[in-house]
């Protein structure tokens with residue numbers, strides 16, 4: 332049997348899943364495995380802090396907490412390279428674009444999960460966005476400080 336095209340490794344948000352070889356756009360990468368529980372049971376577990384619940388329809392949720400469910404290590408990204416898809420009743424993560432070896436494998440967890448568990452997203456896109464706004468904030472702060480210093484100097488000499 333060939334080895335899977337991913338491995339678990341260190342990510343910026345704990346553990347994550349990484350491609351070990353190129354993955355073609357459209358390829359089924361990994362199954363999100365676990366026992367099916369009712370959405371009512373899932374809600375109870377969620378209230379107790381369960382983070383590996385994957386709702387598949389209006390009745391059922393996959394409880395992906397068993398460690399054998401390697402897909403549970405895939406992190407959220409706002410520019411993901413996989414999407415979830417039900418294939419003959421199995422929850423699969425499918426590549427939405429070509430993935431290079433070494434890339435982190437991610438999917439979009441959805442608004443509800445983000446609101447509940449991820450108030451600050453640490454995906455690469457959000458990090459870059461924050462760094463951009465921080466540097467433009469520090470640029471405008473230093474511009475206004477230097478304008479203030481100029482005014483202070485003008486006041487000194489006049």
Ligand SMILES: C[S@@+](CC[C@H](N)C(=O)[O-])C[C@H]1O[C@@H](n2cnc3c(N)ncnc32)[C@H](O)[C@@H]1O
Pocket residue numbers: 344345346347382383403404405406407408448449451452453454
């Ligand atoms: C399904 S687990 C993913 C694997 C997890 N990183 C681990 O080490 O077990 C989901 C949890 O990972 C973290 N996580 C995943 N994606 C994230 C992101 N984009 N920003 C911040 N935390 C994230 C959150 O703690 C979330 O509840």
Ligand SMILES: [Zn+2]
Pocket residue numbers: 408409410452453454455456457458
């Ligand atoms: Zn993000």
